[in-house]
Amino acid sequence: MKYFALPLIASLAFTGCATTKISDESRQKLNQTQVAIQVKPVAIFVNSCFLTNELGKDLVLHEPSQLTSEKFIQTFTQQLNQHNVTVSTSATPFICGSMSEEQLKKYEFQADRNSKRTPINTYPLLNQNNNMPDDQRAAALALTQFIAKTDAVNLANIQNKNSQLDMPQLDEKTVKTLKEWANSNYIFWVSLDGMNASLGNKFAMGTLSLGVTLATMGAGAGIVTAYMPKEGQQYSVRLLDLDKQSFEWHKSDLLKGRIYSTKNHTLQADQILNPLFETKVN
Numbered sequence: 001m002k003y004f005a006l007p008l009i010a011s012l013a014f015t016g017c018a019t020t021k022i023s024d025e026s027r028q029k030l031n032q033t034q035v036a037i038q039v040k041p042v043a044i045f046v047n048s049c050f051l052t053n054e055l056g057k058d059l060v061l062h063e064p065s066q067l068t069s070e071k072f073i074q075t076f077t078q079q080l081n082q083h084n085v086t087v088s089t090s091a092t093p094f095i096c097g098s099m100s101e102e103q104l105k106k107y108e109f110q111a112d113r114n115s116k117r118t119p120i121n122t123y124p125l126l127n128q129n130n131n132m133p134d135d136q137r138a139a140a141l142a143l144t145q146f147i148a149k150t151d152a153v154n155l156a157n158i159q160n161k162n163s164q165l166d167m168p169q170l171d172e173k174t175v176k177t178l179k180e181w182a183n184s185n186y187i188f189w190v191s192l193d194g195m196n197a198s199l200g201n202k203f204a205m206g207t208l209s210l211g212v213t214l215a216t217m218g219a220g221a222g223i224v225t226a227y228m229p230k231e232g233q234q235y236s237v238r239l240l241d242l243d244k245q246s247f248e249w250h251k252s253d254l255l256k257g258r259i260y261s262t263k264n265h266t267l268q269a270d271q272i273l274n275p276l277f278e279t280k281v282n
Helices: 024-039 062-082 134-159 172-182
Strands: 006-010 042-054 057-061 087-091 108-110 186-196 222-226 233-241 246-254
Touching: 024 246, 042 062, 042 134, 042 172, 057 062, 062 087, 062 108, 062 186, 087 172, 134 172, 134 186, 172 186
Parallel strands: 042 087, 042 186, 057 108
Antiparallel strands: 006 222, 042 057, 186 233, 233 246
């Protein structure tokens, strides 16, 4: 059984929370971001990774990962449309795509609940419903690795302020391919993660490759340590501007529902866009 500690880097000025008031300056920036994504379409890119631990072996579950990504895209698209944001396209090319090759191959894979476990011998692990052509899939993998590297640099820079590392950059070919796929410079990058732990095991969820993704979204960010209980599941959403190669907004929250049930699979993610789009309380 693998254990994970979660250092969550986030700026409350950009994400907000129930107990934190957003400053006027931050609210103005969020309003500007609203307008930008209402003028142009956005794409949704989802990385889904749901694991279980049974018989002493950690297992990547394809079916819950696939079902959860599909339903999240439906839910998120509906909420975007309610705010007059058009979704141009969406994709979930990989399962557990944020994991490194070395980490991923420590797991076994199960296509569905009636399938046998198999070793993971290929990287990345493709979603069986993936329909991206090779060039777009290569760009998607480069984007996934870019985000993992960005997270690592952000964390290193916060931990050692005397030695600042340069931020990674996507190459021109990758940016061009992603913009053609998205029909926009805006991509919502979504991470859906969870662990269904064995009885008696405690689970602390996270790391750069699993759980809430790490991102520094502006001045004043701090490191907060959070722990998910066993059978924890959560989502993280970031808005990436490919022209700037920067994240304009970030939010993470618990993911509700019967994620691990394939017969009665449900998902609930309310107000994903709050506080980017403020939800008025009567």
